[in-house]
Amino acid sequence: MRNAFVASGIAALAALAAACGPTGSEPASAPASVPATPPAPKLTDAEKQAILATLPAPYNAGNLDNGKSTFALCQSCHTLTEGGPNKTGPNLYGVFGRVAGAHEGFQYSDAVKAAGFTWDAGKLDAWLTNPKTFLPGNRMTFVGLKDAEKRRDLIAYLKVETGYKPGE
């Protein structure tokens, strides 16, 4: 009698488990196509040219289209948009006026963390000319941009694209 009761109890549990089964195997919903952040409002070409005109020389003479082309050398590792993701390198939005090695959520090398300066056009110019000698021990695998005009155009482009506000 007692065994029969236990057996029916087990049968009931088994039925319950079977009924619960499908809930545990729901397909995980992958939000693959949902963008991490809403797209920031884009600057018009006229607004970009207006910002360019406020930059100190020689950057006010920079060519934004050329700068954009040169940024192709960087974009496998860096994004420029506000709230954009870190890749191999940190997101660069707001880099001008920011202390080196300070972008949240990025694991910098000790060399960059210890740099102790704030990025401005001059520092960026030296970094981009030869990252290896400018901050020995850093992890940016980039050979350097020897052409001063390309650096000028790239820095002007970066200023305009990374949220630089005239007068800052």
Ligand code: HEC
């Ligand atoms: C192969 C990947 C790669 C390429 C290409 C690359 N970078 Fe980087 N960049 C990095 C990494 C990694 C770091 C962080 C270095 C460290 O912590 O030592 C970095 C750091 C930086 C920083 C310092 C950011 C901060 O928050 O202090 C700037 C500015 C920068 N890169 C600009 C550029 C520009 C402009 C280009 C194109 C000319 C470029 N990088 C090309 C990987 C790259």
